Amino acid sequence: MTIPKKMSGAMLPGNSTVEMGSFDVPIPGHGEVLVKVKSSTICGSDIRAIYKEHTGKGPEGYQNGMIAGHEPCGQIVAEGPGCRRFKTGDRVIVYHISGCGVCNDCRRGYMISCTSDKYRRAYGWQRHGGMAEYLLAEEKDLVQLPDELTYSDGAQIACGFGTVYEGLEKIGISGNDAVLVTGLGPVGLATAMLARAMGAKLVIGTDTVAERLSLAKEQGLCDHVFASGPENLAQVKALTSGFGVEKAIDCSANDKARLTCIQATRKWGKICFIGEGGTVQFAPSADIIHDQKTIYGSWVTNIWRMEELVERIVRWGIHPETLITHRFTLEKCADAYALMATGRCGKVAVVFDEEVK
Numbered sequence: 001m002t003i004p005k006k007m008s009g010a011m012l013p014g015n016s017t018v019e020m021g022s023f024d025v026p027i028p029g030h031g032e033v034l035v036k037v038k039s040s041t042i043c044g045s046d047i048r049a050i051y052k053e054h055t056g057k058g059p060e061g062y063q064n065g066m067i068a069g070h071e072p073c074g075q076i077v078a079e080g081p082g083c084r085r086f087k088t089g090d091r092v093i094v095y096h097i098s099g100c101g102v103c104n105d106c107r108r109g110y111m112i113s114c115t116s117d118k119y120r121r122a123y124g125w126q127r128h129g130g131m132a133e134y135l136l137a138e139e140k141d142l143v144q145l146p147d148e149l150t151y152s153d154g155a156q157i158a159c160g161f162g163t164v165y166e167g168l169e170k171i172g173i174s175g176n177d178a179v180l181v182t183g184l185g186p187v188g189l190a191t192a193m194l195a196r197a198m199g200a201k202l203v204i205g206t207d208t209v210a211e212r213l214s215l216a217k218e219q220g221l222c223d224h225v226f227a228s229g230p231e232n233l234a235q236v237k238a239l240t241s242g243f244g245v246e247k248a249i250d251c252s253a254n255d256k257a258r259l260t261c262i263q264a265t266r267k268w269g270k271i272c273f274i275g276e277g278g279t280v281q282f283a284p285s286a287d288i289i290h291d292q293k294t295i296y297g298s299w300v301t302n303i304w305r306m307e308e309l310v311e312r313i314v315r316w317g318i319h320p321e322t323l324i325t326h327r328f329t330l331e332k333c334a335d336a337y338a339l340m341a342t343g344r345c346g347k348v349a350v351v352f353d354e355e356v357k
């Protein structure tokens with residue numbers, strides 16, 4: 001296979017448009033690989049912090065002119081000198097933030113929280129990302145994609161499914177638990193899918209968007225879905241012998257939905273906040289202290305847990321790509337972002353080669 005000199009890539013100027021540009025195909029240096037991108041999914045954070053307007057600061061600060069996309073998955077087509085594990089031909093998922101590798105957070109595997117201003121650079125934010133034909137990645141950021149999984153399965157693992165798995169591991173999910181998921185965007189749908197795979201027999205979901213509710217129901221991810229509203233607390237209690245769920249996860253970032261999560265959780269239950277931004281108001285004594293409840297916050301995941309999740313996803317026989325409702329080629333990238341911005345969809349992917357279906 002010959003690697004071209006030039007490639008096209010998509011940038012996000014921040015006014016709800018996509019700008020296509022021509023870029024040199026990078027040549028991998030020491031410890032780096034060149035990945036032929038096969039699938040690159042769009043994240044809620046791309047819309048929230050970049051597409052509509054560049055609102056992000058620090059780790060969420062998008063640098064103008066960067067190729068967007070932090071959820072890439074593909075195949076290595078060239079490797080630089082000094083690579084220790086991965087080689088040309090390997091199918092790989094890219095952990096979406098490249099950290100310095102030597103700060104305490106990086107050593108824990110949480111490159112998301114890397115404290116180095118100089119070396120922490122997220123793909124698709126401060127370094128080129130996956131919305132292009134090729135991606136230059138650091139070997140240390142890679143996770144092997146098993147043959148049982150497609151590239152579109154892989155694209156969703158680093159950011160979406162990894163983030164969810166981390167949150168679910170913090171609160172612990174088993175067959176004992178009834179689970180409430182508020183917000184059924186791609187992250188909420190992934191939460192329902194993983195909670196089910198981890199053993200939950202009763203999964204309840206809420207959202208304001210009808211398309212998302214029907215997707216969750218049709219795919220069997222949730223046993224019951226409800227349009228978000230003040231009745232949700234009573235609806236959840238009615239399904240749980242009047243006690244509420246053992247575990248609740250907010251993926252909506254909506255203040256009322258967060259309060260529902262807290263109040264619809266039974267005594268001794270655990271709540272996890274994954275959805276980003278916004279606020280919440282609750283009465284500490286009545287809502288958590290007297291009922292012995294615990295609220296966790298969870299941000300992304302670490303690379304070893306991501307590797308573990310990949311193995312479990314194969315064992316559980318589930319496919320993250322079933323959450324993808326729309327696939328676009330790179331030339332139609334603008335349509336992909338525009339659709340994702342409406343919210344009337346599941347996961348949206350930009351796909352290449354065999355992933356074009």
Ligand SMILES: [Zn+2]
Nearest residue numbers: 043045159160
């Ligand atoms: Zn993401």
Ligand SMILES: [Zn+2]
Nearest residue numbers: 100103106114
């Ligand atoms: Zn670091």
